[in-house]
Amino acid sequence: MGNDKKEKNVVLNYIWVGFFLSAFFIALFRLVFMGDTTVFPAIIEGIFGSARTAFEISLGLTGILSLWMGIMQIGEKGGLVNALSRLLSPLFRRLFPDLPEGHPAYGHMFMNISANMLGLDNAATPLGLKAMESMQEYNRQQNEARKQAGDLNAEEKGRLDATATNPMIMFLVLNTSGLTLIPVSILVYRAQMGAAQPTDIFIPILLATTIATLGGIIVTAMYQKINLFNRAILGTMLGICLLVSATVWTGTQVDRETMNIWSTNTANIILFAIIIGFILAGIRRKVNVYEAFVEGAKGGFDTAVRIIPYLVAMLVAIAAFRACGATDMLISAIERCVTSMGLDAQFVAAMPTAIMKPLSGSGARGMMIDAMNTYGADSFVGRLSCIFQGATDTTFYILAVYFGSVGIRHTRHAVAAGLITDGIGIVVAISIAYMFFA
DSSP states (O other): OOTTSOOSOOHHHHHHHHHHHHHHHHHHHHHHHHOOTTHHHHHHHHHHHHHHHHHHHHHHHHHHHHHHHHHHHHHHHHTHHHHHHHHHHHHHHHHSTTSOTTOHHHHHHHHHHHHHHTTOHHHHHHHHHHHHHHHHHHHHHHHHHHHHTTSOOHHHHHHHHTBOOHHHHHHHHHHHTTOOSOOHHHHHHHHHTTOSSGGGGHHHHHHHHHHHHHHHHHHHHHHHTOOOOSHHHHHHHHHHHHHHHHHHHHHTTSOHHHHHHHHHHHHHHHHHHHHHHHHHHHHHTTOOHHHHHHHHHHHHHHHHHHHHHHHHHHHHHHHHHHHTTHHHHHHHHHHHHHHHTTOOOGGGGGHHHHHHTTTOHHHHHHHHHHHHHHHOTTSHHHHHHHHHHHHSOOHHHHIIIIIHHTTOOBOTTHHHHHHHHHHHHHHHHHHHHHHHHO
16 A cells, blocks of 8 residues: 555545535536526525534534543443443454454443334434544554554555545444434424324334345445355344334333333433433443543534534535535436336435435435425425435444544545445335335
């Protein structure tokens, strides 16, 4: 990997430049040939607004990051993180074979995935960042050892330190697949928009997000040449399917108000129980839990500051692409294509949510609400938009935040695997919506 070797992975660079160039040429066409004098002001307004939004997101994350990094510090000193790592080793050392058995990152990843499954986004992000930091620390240690052995020079080590490892990419795909057992926020939005049965999309979302997650694991395993045909992985996949089946069955046995109460309380009880468990574990180990919390919380501010430039870069590019009308053009093209094949095109009206979801969580949420407002919360389009919102997660946001927090610039196959997973989620969501609501 000398100076004559070209960098192989510049996917994010191409995507970022592509957003801006597409926005410029589309806007120029609209100005010159369509007389649209509002398009360039709209782009600039969107760019500046998104830059402010990126800072506000980072600022808003500071408190949450500090809270959960403090809690995780108590868990580490209390021994719970290591205990979780040992417990998960049989499964995780097969999904993440490049990490040593019992590595602390396993515990962090488990906490992050659990928070995502419960729909606790604010808790999941800092836990995911902690997992990334653990994996990056191990990556740097390995690279330093190779440098000391003479296998790498300083430049090569720097490049490898900034390159995503296989475990990082697998973990990122698990996040972008967005496995969620309890989509509390979507149920709340449906209730606010006047849905007769807000929970009627609960089972479709559960099915879509589960299939997307399993698909993402398979796709990433193919990239990384991981053998999925072993007892631990197959047993876990079966367990996930059984858990989903049990949740689906439970959802069919209760009314919507009871389901909403159960969903909200279950998620929050589990969350608070985790906090109490970490504190009790620290007390049992005679840890000064207050000092441990403060020590860990100090890292929350540093992490929030580190992700600002990455968020600004990604969000302003997405804003320019959206403001020039490219998203609307893409939707129109999809509708013409579907219609030309003689297929039912009613799902196309919900596609803005699907297209926006990998780019912006708040943007996709706005598209979902707009679809329910325009077509009705109980319409096919309104329900499908909700399924899109719950089927996958914000790929580019996760890329920017998770990789940006640990200085990863070379993403390798992370973007491809994440977007393929999003594609699986979109196709599955459409299929399930037709099965349940067409």
